[in-house]
Amino acid sequence: MQDVNDQTPPEGAVAEPMVFRDESGELNRVYVDTVAEAIEASDAARLRELLDDVHEADLGDLIEALAPDERPRLIELLGADFDFTALTEVDDAVREEILEELETSTVAEGVRDLDSDDAVRILESLDEQEKAEVLDQLPALERVALQRSLDYPEESAGRRMQTKFIAVPPFWTVGQTIDFMRETDDLPETFYEIFVIDPAARLLGAVSLDRLLRSKRPVTIQEIMDDEPDRVVATQNQEEVARLFERYNLVSAAVVDDSNRLVGAMMVDDIVDVLEEEADADIKQLGGVNSEEELSDTVLYTQRSRFPWLFVNMCTALAAASVIRFFEGAIEHMVALAILMPIVASMGGNAGTQTMTVAVRALATRELGKANAWRIIRREAMVGVLNGLAFAIILGTLASLWFDTIDLGLVIGLALMTVLLFAALGGIFVPLTLNRLGVDPAVSSGPFVTSITDIVGFFSFLGIATFWFGI
Known part of the structure; x- marks a missing residue:
């Protein structure tokens, strides 16, 4: 008779895929233990099998559920297959502990593949010396873009913005713009509008993707662009920006500097994080708790x-x-x-x-x-x-x-x-x-x-x- 607690399938049976979460939405304890066992055994292949197609938010929850010494080991075993975006989904204290244990080269390699706003969140967790070492190992263009974001005040739009965006001159046609996007490999992963700029990179307008695709190819961008696009200033507080998104139901907005030069784009997914953080801070402070306190703190x-x-x-x-x-x-x-x-x-x-x-x-x-x-x-x-x-x-x-x-x-x-x-x-x-x-x-x-x-x-x-x- 087979033990009911035995997780091994009977001989000849096909093992069912392990469930990441149970019916109540909580992490499956058996799954977490299995991942921990694979880390203990240094079984990188098993880890890749277990974590294949796991969303970065779920991976963040898993990392927090692991023992402190298992977290950096998981990243090292997965190597290039580890999505560093998951580190933006964990408590600040957990992220800092993990980054302290990782080699600078590992962090630099992981940051290279991230959106600029996610990369900035990870770099913020490093001390100045480690931050400089990571930036030195990045390509020049990426290093300059990240350093510019880090130079903006904390909790500002400049820290939250995406530095990758699509900007075209007003005299381009719809056809040219569409062909440019089709032929360019290094486009933002997600975008909802095309920005229009002059030769000095000053923001002139914006064209939503749906309007672009509905227009005829010979039509110029200037004819269909919005002359008053939604915009925020890079030094503006992130809470003020979040209120603008909430009040006007924005999906994205241009980020400009004090001279109205386009420097980035703010996306709604970043604003959701801001709203959650601000609400979390308010609730904690009402109870007389430090807004920075996390469940992972000592x-x-x-x-x-x-x-x-x-x-x-x-x-x-x-x-x-x-x-x-x-x-x-x-x-x-x-x-x-x-x-x-x-x-x-x-x-x-x-x-x-x-x-x-x-x-x-x-x-x-x-x-x-x-x-x-x-x-x-x-x-x-x-x-x-x-x-x-x-x-x-x-x-x-x-x-x-x-x-x-x-x-x-x-x-x-x-x-x-x-x-x-x-x-x-x-x-x-x-x-x-x-x-x-x-x-x-x-x-x-x-x-x-x-x-x-x-x-x-x-x-x-x-x-x-x-x-x-x-x-």
């Missing part, structure tokens, strides 16, 4: 990156605790206050976080600004009032029944109305104020909003109770 690095905002949170919690200490006499006389106090703080904290999250995201996407700030503030205040009234009725009724006194229900109801209103106002005013001061609201809003809701919640509940009951 324990000590993660601990150090999270410590500062935990320390700030501790300080704000001490401020809230001092408010409670001010009313310790009232708490001693009425134990019910101590029981209900966390509910008020929790409700205020959650309400503040809701408003803050919406405000921070709206500021990041430029949906919230001077033009509509007061309208949004009024809206959030009304939401706070209505929610405060609703929960005052609900929790006030429950507290009255629980402790058999209507007065306590009225006290907690009034406190909830107060704290939910201040939570809404704090959740909108804090991000707006920080943004006005030039501080990233995603990074700094959380502790301040939490401290406001805690202090207001404790002070209003205990203060109203002290006055109401004359404690």
Whole structure:
């Protein structure tokens, strides 16, 4: 009888291809283990068989699933068959660890076959000396193009652009342009439009591929080109460029320098990566986590990156605790206050976080600004009032029944109305104020909003109770 755990097919049977992912979309653990075994055995042929036709994104996931010492070994065994694009799909920390273990010549050979934007992402992970050594081993034209991209600021369009594009003069005909593309081997792997330039490489216009193919061969490019093509400046922040693509549903755009000379093209696939990175950073920062933190980071690095905002949170919690200490006499006389106090703080904290999250995201996407700030503030205040009234009725009724006194229900109801209103106002005013001061609201809003809701919640509940009951 064959063992059910045995992966070897019965004699005479044809082995089915191993599945890369299971039904839930997760990496097949058996597949990962099989790749690891092939690496351990230095079986390059088996690795090529296992990884044949695997997409670079899936290959990136596989690399992250392997042990750290197996990752560079996989690349070395595959040699020229390894697609270095996969290294742009892994965490920054993983990519840096792999590149540290690889020979400079291996990195240079792998970078040569990449699109310029992918090559730049890998070169960014190297220190200056290693970067220079890799660039020195590249052909002159590729080296100059990559160095020009690296000279642009980080997180700019120049770092993200493709340096390969098709540009023609305006007097060419449609036929000439089509013949040029058919006869030229070194074309961009993906492109959606032809750019039109003058002798100084200044951008004059663009022609989409569909319009080009619909036009007659004798028609000149100037007759069919768009005189106002979509363009971005190479020094422009990548987040601003992403918003332009999102707002106007762009697929590609020309990248120009300050003199309107064409230097590259921005593609929608690059923008998708930018949008994902920016959203990821915003979510992490809202939680008080360093935007650069990755799952592959070490324990000590993660601990150090999270410590500062935990320390700030501790300080704000001490401020809230001092408010409670001010009313310790009232708490001693009425134990019910101590029981209900966390509910008020929790409700205020959650309400503040809701408003803050919406405000921070709206500021990041430029949906919230001077033009509509007061309208949004009024809206959030009304939401706070209505929610405060609703929960005052609900929790006030429950507290009255629980402790058999209507007065306590009225006290907690009034406190909830107060704290939910201040939570809404704090959740909108804090991000707006920080943004006005030039501080990233995603990074700094959380502790301040939490401290406001805690202090207001404790002070209003205990203060109203002290006055109401004359404690």
